[in-house]
Amino acid sequence: MNSKSADRIASGIFYLIALIIILILVGLFYYILFNGLKNISLHFLTAPSSNIMAGGGIRDQLFNSFYVLFITMLIAVPLGIGGGIYMAEYAKPGKVTDIIRSCVEVLASLPSIVIGMFGLLMFVNLTGWGYTILGGALALTVFNLPVIVRVSEDAIRSVPRELKEASLALGITHWHTIKTVILPSAFPSILTGIILASGRVFGEAAALIFTAGLSTPRLDYANWNPFSATSPLNIFRPAETLAVHIWSVNTQGLIPDVEEVSSGAAAVLIISVLIFNLLARWIGSMIHRKITATK
């Protein structure tokens, strides 16, 4: 076999590999959307779930997913951006910075179930809260923090040097420069990163099984008092999210319509993650256009 035909065969194989990857994705999406969309109805989205009978919905799980995401981001975003600012602006090269960098690396590579176990130990047993939204959100913060730190550090580092120097040259202090010059111009990339991280948090289940629990109490959506036990806004109640729901109906559920419920829920999950992705791209490009005045 001469080298020309070997080259042709190799190219063929690479085309084949690319085709396989594309087919995997198309197959997955086709299966989820084809089977899921026919199970999504207004009833499915607004009815409470059932433990034994068929015909349950995902109302509480859907709300819990968004609420847990919201609480997680409320904690993780300020912490993550603060960490990013420290790494990009204040950290001097040396031992301490190396240690922090290693810590971020360790946190990023921990399996989510290990973070769930840590959450169980710390936020469920040690604090005596039991399964709570807050515990779940704190576990997800640990899971999510390294991503936000990395995104904000990269975004801050890619702010043009001239902007920062101009501000400092005007006599503005370092922190004020960060607040009024660097952060605003790093904001679009940070926001894009946060929205992408939200998609990851939204679909996360392993860290939540042990921290936010597998059940949701009966909720009264008219009750907006965050300290009441039946209020959906109470952060000290157990909450089963959508991703956890898919897992639990498949592995320990008793309902007869497992297939319908989980394919519908999977479709809702995928569509939400897709929306997060598109939103991130759209907002990123919109703000970019606004700031740089490119058409």
Place this chain on the structure above:
Amino acid sequence: MSEYTFTPYNVIRGDWCIMEKMVSAKDRLLKSGNNRMDGELRGKILVILCAVIMISATIAITIFLGTKGLQSFIKNGVSLIEFITSTNWNPTNQAKPEYGTLPFIFGSFAVTFLSALVAAPLGIGGAIFMTEIAPSWGRNILQPVIELLVGIPSVVYGFIGLSVLVPFIRENVGGLGFSLLSGTIVLSVMILPTVTTIATDSMSSLPKTLREGSYALGATRWQTIRKVLIPAALPTLLTAIVLGMARAFGEALAVQMVIGNVKDLPSSLLDASATLTTIITLNMGHTTYGSVENNTLWSMGLILLVMSFAFILLIRYLSSRRKM
């Protein structure tokens, strides 16, 4: 002028004379002064606090899981040797409980290596397709595909594995369907985007002169890829595979849904099996906190933690080789 907003861009454009007209310079100077320096200190303390929280989270995880994971050996007297090497897992046997986790450790390593074996050629092949074969249109198609694959939550992979892959294997290949093979396939698809993304980065960061030099010598594209580009990118390609393996090793729910979760050592790819993560997910909920069985689950968690440190060290080693 009341609508005027004071943004950094205006400052740089020199617009701030407008600002000066609004507030006299004397007032501004009197107003700032000390409190500006206070803000400076406050800001610095704030971000240092964030960094400290990150460090303490990492240390807390290590210490908490470490002490909790060692309890079964220290307090309950489970033998470490038995724990790692015995294949008998009978924690509920009243007379003679046995705590051998070798089948689960084996299961974890088996699915990890097998899925890396499937995902590595696909991922690196995809990366080469994007960077060498069809850099313009191929990348435009494959890049979004990979990003969408990353976005699919792991439970959804597990659910599809359970409802499509398991029946398919049961009917066409044999066995129960719940098997090492199902776990491997699900994990391969899950780690594929990780491997592809990093491999693509490493291939596209290779200097252009390498390719041009090779083509100038009359090498074909395949020869260039095989003899020049892959060897040059090898350390990063290995990092890509190791990162994928780290993800596979720690993945819990998707594997748990398809692997069958039996406590016996599998004898073939079609046998049901279990991994450390699946046993933890399955049993953590219905064992009493503080019991010996529960403590052994924490010891398995400690193994996961130690392995994730090991993967980091391996990646460090690989990237130190790259710098040379």
